[in-house]
Amino acid sequence: MGLSFIIIENAELDYVVAEKLIRREIGDADIQTFLSANDAMKDIQAGAVKGSKPAIVLLDVMMPKYDGSWFVNAFEKLEESIQKDYFVVVLTSCMNQTELERLNSKKTVRMLFAKPINTEKLRAIVGEAKLEFGAE
Amino acid sequence: MAEKIKILYIDDEPDNLAGFKASFRTDYHIYIAEDTVQAFDLLEKHPDIRIIFCDQRMPGKTGVEFFEEVRSRFPLPIRILITAYSDIESVIAAVNRGHIFRYIRKPWIAADIISAIEESSNFYMANSMLSIKNQELQQAYNELDKFAYSVSHDLRGPLSGILGAIDIAREMDDIAEMKELLYLMEKSVFKLDDYISSMHDYYSSRRGELKIVDIDFNAIASELKDVYKIYTTSDKIHFSIAVDQAEPFRSDDLVIKMILNNLVSNAIKYQKKNYHNKCIELAISVRNGSANIVISDTGIGIPETHFEEIFNLFSRATSHKAGSGLGLYNVKGALLKLNGHIEVSSVLHEGTVFKLNIPSK
Numbered sequence: 381m382g383l384s385f386i387i388i389e390n391a392e393l394d395y396v397v398a399e400k401l402i403r404r405e406i407g408d409a410d411i412q413t414f415l416s417a418n419d420a421m422k423d424i425q426a427g428a429v430k431g432s433k434p435a436i437v438l439l440d441v442m443m444p445k446y447d448g449s450w451f452v453n454a455f456e457k458l459e460e461s462i463q464k465d466y467f468v469v470v471l472t473s474c475m476n477q478t479e480l481e482r483l484n485s486k487k488t489v490r491m492l493f494a495k496p497i498n499t500e501k502l503r504a505i506v507g508e509a510k511l512e513f514g515a516e
Numbered sequence: 517m518a519e520k521i522k523i524l525y526i527d528d529e530p531d532n533l534a535g536f537k538a539s540f541r542t543d544y545h546i547y548i549a550e551d552t553v554q555a556f557d558l559l560e561k562h563p564d565i566r567i568i569f570c571d572q573r574m575p576g577k578t579g580v581e582f583f584e585e586v587r588s589r590f591p592l593p594i595r596i597l598i599t600a601y602s603d604i605e606s607v608i609a610a611v612n613r614g615h616i617f618r619y620i621r622k623p624w625i626a627a628d629i630i631s632a633i634e635e636s637s638n639f640y641m642a643n644s645m646l647s648i649k650n651q652e653l654q655q656a657y658n659e660l661d662k663f664a665y666s667v668s669h670d671l672r673g674p675l676s677g678i679l680g681a682i683d684i685a686r687e688m689d690d691i692a693e694m695k696e697l698l699y700l701m702e703k704s705v706f707k708l709d710d711y712i713s714s715m716h717d718y719y720s721s722r723r724g725e726l727k728i729v730d731i732d733f734n735a736i737a738s739e740l741k742d743v744y745k746i747y748t749t750s751d752k753i754h755f756s757i758a759v760d761q762a763e764p765f766r767s768d769d770l771v772i773k774m775i776l777n778n779l780v781s782n783a784i785k786y787q788k789k790n791y792h793n794k795c796i797e798l799a800i801s802v803r804n805g806s807a808n809i810v811i812s813d814t815g816i817g818i819p820e821t822h823f824e825e826i827f828n829l830f831s832r833a834t835s836h837k838a839g840s841g842l843g844l845y846n847v848k849g850a851l852l853k854l855n856g857h858i859e860v861s862s863v864l865h866e867g868t869v870f871k872l873n874i875p876s877k
Contacts, residue, residue, distance in 0.1 A: 473673050
């Protein structure tokens with residue numbers, strides 16, 4: 381089955397690398413990239429996200445104005461019927477332990493990885509996500 | 517110190533008050549009160565009263581009780597009790613509980629009062645210095661916290677991006693695709709480099725002493741044109757500079773250049789992407805001992821709600837462009853040192869105007 385990805389990342393190099401990596405690993409993946417967490421949230425709320433569901437969300441933490449924590453908080457407030465369509469994975473270069481633990485303790489954050497994303501991490505994410513989606 | 521130390525003396529006997537005032541009015545600024553109500557009134561009106569003398573035996577309230585109340589409402593002034601031997605027990609208790617700094621035996625002699633004033637004043641000064649230093653330290657810590665936070669984003673961010681790109685490039689065969697990655701990696705390196713030089717600006721502008729020299733704005737203008745030529749040509753931006761300097765202007769050369777560099781590079785960075793008449797105008801005029809600088813651009817603009825915060829440390833008004841959040845903070849800090857000021861006006865999607873006024877040193 382084709383997998384869907386939503387990349388929320390404002391650093392150009394980071395999302396280009398993530399896109400290329402996903403294309404290489406999963407040829408027929410649907411990828412949508414958002415430069416701002418706010419734009420992504422608006423589309424998720426409006427049900428305007430393209431591609432098949434459920435989708436894997438790769439979320440950056442440190443973005444100006446609407447950051448990853450903002451997104452997670454907004455996501456937690458969504459209906460469960462919407463939440464179940466998204467598998468949120470946090471990717472970050474943040475070194476602040478309290479911030480990381482706070483994010484990791486959120487039940488909607490399924491996995492958390494240090495940047496940069498690589499083949500190994502992507503495979504781990506896809507493996508987990510497939511387990512979860514398959515169980516539904 | 518030029519200004520006289522302000523002292524408050526409280527005693528229910530008018531003779532004592534008059535005597536105290538007469539003895540010390542030449543050297544100190546003396547306020548007198550016959551009861552504690554009057555005393556609180558004076559403390560309210562004169563927050564810079566440094567030392568309070570109070571008689572222990574007064575109708576209604578003892579000196580110790582009064583000081584207990586003073587301590588919670590006016591913690592800064594130094595409290596000294598004037599008392600007879602027979603009250604010694606209550607005095608000891610009061611000293612131990614920290615209500616009073618020292619006590620003076622009644623009847624007092626001038627030498628005791630003067631030495632008490634000198635010592636109290638020193639103690640007061642040391643205490644106030646300490647609280648000022650504490651505030652400065654707190655501010656430094658706050659900035660350090662922000663810095664630590666931004667280190668992981670602005671220093672590690674581009675690096676981890678480059679690492680990720682190297683990793684993926686290793687298994688790439690397509691040269692064109694590799695070149696695309698290289699181009700993006702280069703951009704990340706520039707961003708990092710930009711950040712490091714702003715960091716440098718930040719520390720040198722915070723710590724450095726000003727070196728005042730004659731400023732030739734015409735020379736600075738042509739330098740700016742040269743430095744930014746590659747960017748203005750490649751991005752097709754019309755960059756014009758008008759200088760009107762008929763009188764000498766003295767300031768710190770590096771600080772002035774840092775300010776202008778930041779404003780010009782912002783004006784270039786925040787241009788609208790597909791706009792055909794990209795334009796930056798810089799006008800510098802030196803009149804009556806001060807320089808007025810106006811820089812306007814045809815960029816993306818700044819929402820009015822952000823006008824205040826764009827000058828804050830690590831604040832970014834937009835998420836779509838590369839910025840360190842240091843540039844305008846440095847500009848404001850530098851202007852503060854030069855006694856100058858800056859104002860911003862902007863129309864979203866149309867452009868931004870920064871107006872600066874810098875007095876000659």
